[in-house]
Amino acid sequence: MKEVFDINRFGKLLRYDLSVNRWEYILLLPVSILALWFVMFMSYGNVNASNFEAGNYLPIYFIGYLIMGIFLNSKSFGALKNRLSATSYLTLPASTFEKFFLHWFMRIGLFTILYPVVFYIGVNSFIPIFKFGVKLYLSYQGAPAIFPEIAPFEFTLVNPQYGRFIFIPFVIYFGLIFALTLVQLGSIAFGRWNLVKTSGVLIGVLALFYLYLKLIAAFKGGFEVIRPNFYLDGFPEHITLLEIGLMLLMVISLMVCWTATFLKLKEKEV
Amino acid sequence: MIQLSNVSYGYRKLERLFQHMNLEVREGNIVGLLGKNGAGKSSLLRLTNGLLKVQQGDISVLGHDPFKRSPYFLRKVIMIPEEYNLPDKTVMGKFASSLAVFYPNFEKEKFHSLLQSFDLDPSKKLGKCSYGQRKKFLIAFALSTGCKLLLLDEPTNGLDIPSKSIFRKMVAANLRTDQTVIISTHQVKDVENLIDRVILVDQGRIVLDQDMLAISDHYSFGFSAQLSKEWIYSEKAQGGYHFFKRLTPGENPTQVNLELFFNAVSQGIVLVESTQNETVL
Secondary structure, X not given: OOOXXXXXXXXXXXXXXXXXXXXXXXXXXXXXXXXXXXXXXXXHHOOOOOOEOHHHHXXXXXXXXXXXXXXXXXXXXHXXXXXXXXXXXXXXXXXXXXXXXXXXXXXXXXXXXXXXHHHHHHHHHHHHHHHHHHHHHHHHHOOOOOOOOEOOOOHHHHOHHHOOOOHHHHHHHHHHHHHHHHXXXXXXXXXXXXXXXXXXXXXXXXXXXXXXXXXXXXXXXXXXXXXXXOOOOOOOOOXXXXXXXXXXXXXXXXXXXXXXXXXHHHOOOO | OEEEEEEEEOOOOOOOOEXXXXXXXXXXXXXXXXXXXXXXXXXXXXXXXXXXXXXXXXXXXXXXXXXXXXXXXXXXXXXXXXXXXXXXXXEHHHHHHHHHOOOOOOOXXXXXXXXXXXXXXXXXXXXXXXXXXXXXXXXXXXXXXXXXXXXXXXXXXXXXXXXXXXXXXXXXXXXXXXXXXXXXXXXXXXXXXXXXXXXXXXOOEEEEEEEHHHHHHHEEEEEEOOOOOOEEEEEEEOOEEEEEEEOOOOOOOOOOOHXXXXXXXXXXXXXXXXXXXXXXX
16 A cells, blocks of 8 residues: 555655745746736726625636636646656656645645635735725826725635535536546646647537536426435535436546546556 | 566557567676667666566566556666756755655765765756756766666766766766666767676667676787787777787786677677577677
8 A cells, every 4th residue: 555655755745846846836826816916906897886796706716716727737747748857757756646646636636725715815905905096096087086895705605515505516616626637637648738638628528518417407307306305504405316417427527537647647658 | 686578669569679578687787788879778778667668578677567667666776867857946955855855775975975076066056057967966866876776878978078987986986786787878988897797789689698707708809000810800990900809718808898899799790699697709
């Protein structure tokens, strides 16, 4: 078992990764926050008469997760894109599983945990800056400094338990993680132009899921299998066979993606 | 230590680089793997190191299947490829520290002493080092790891003349008896005083596998202004000919001129039948 995974060796690999990719990780935080500031500037600027409500953050949050995650994961296994660095990377005395898991841990696991924090800091730090800027602009124009209220971002908004139904948050979170895993697989399988090629695959997979969802819509109500006789906040009132099927399909797709990424790394020849 | 049995490998399906190759390398050898460009030397090292997968036959290195890339195998083997990519923004010493932790027998003091011998500053960024300095850094690192097997692919390429000499001294002085080194090179002169065994690869075949001592026991190498019928092979040089001939009884062995011998074997001049430990010359 220690040949496959050893926490001590994994720690050394993590240290090595931080030493080699130090600047990528360090620069990611300020660049992400600046990008968020830009997006929020565009979003708040579109608010005219109505207030910017907390719910408005949700699409920005998830699209931001996807874009940032795709960017980060497209750089996975960067050492393997070059024959020279691939030689050093593959002969580094750590197991293939540890090398695979390190990329998953840093670029999907840790990213998924840290992204809400970065989003929270980015958005909430921009609100006073934006308000101050608008106030300055309006006073310069001689207009009264009246501006719609901007709600701060709160973690509860993106808590999977927040929704009444399990299905939607499950599909969103699994879907996002699946997309990032697919990008990671693409980065090892396609080499150059991996982002373009993986995007094609991702669009194909999304089209398949969309067709499946269409199928769900067509048969909605016809395949109810669970209708619990209790009420629990967050637990669905009913769930259909097709919905269960979709969730299972997503879990299986994710497993297949992980296995394929691991095997691609294991069988890599330089 | 290294055992190749009936190994075949090719980059293209129909074009085999190696066909049914057999090879055994014993512990403690310093082996010179010689051959022309494209002869398959680097591929042989890559098969040994687990970077390539054999398509047919078996390969065992230190009791492991190299392509499984077990961490227990990888920490016992280190390879310096002919070309490499090091992180430009990282300082030499810091990069070495982040790598050294993977090698349980790494000797930090030896590493710093080797850096000093090569006149390298550990606080210098790798991006600011020349090709030769980077190579010297890698050689110093490899010699300090304490790995049982060192695979050096064209180690003297890019080294200046004093560094080549230091390299030879460093390898000879810093090896334990249980360590094995395979040096792949086409610069035969750079290693002829260092190696104790020579393997010649040509067109994916091993055309010679012999101890240096056995070669010097069978052949006498020299330089003469006059041609002689006794010579097996000669090459014209300024003022005469480099040659080798059979060593006659009572004659003292000479130093092997490996480049001359290499050229002769490459041209098929010397008929060599190689067995596992004994070669009929």
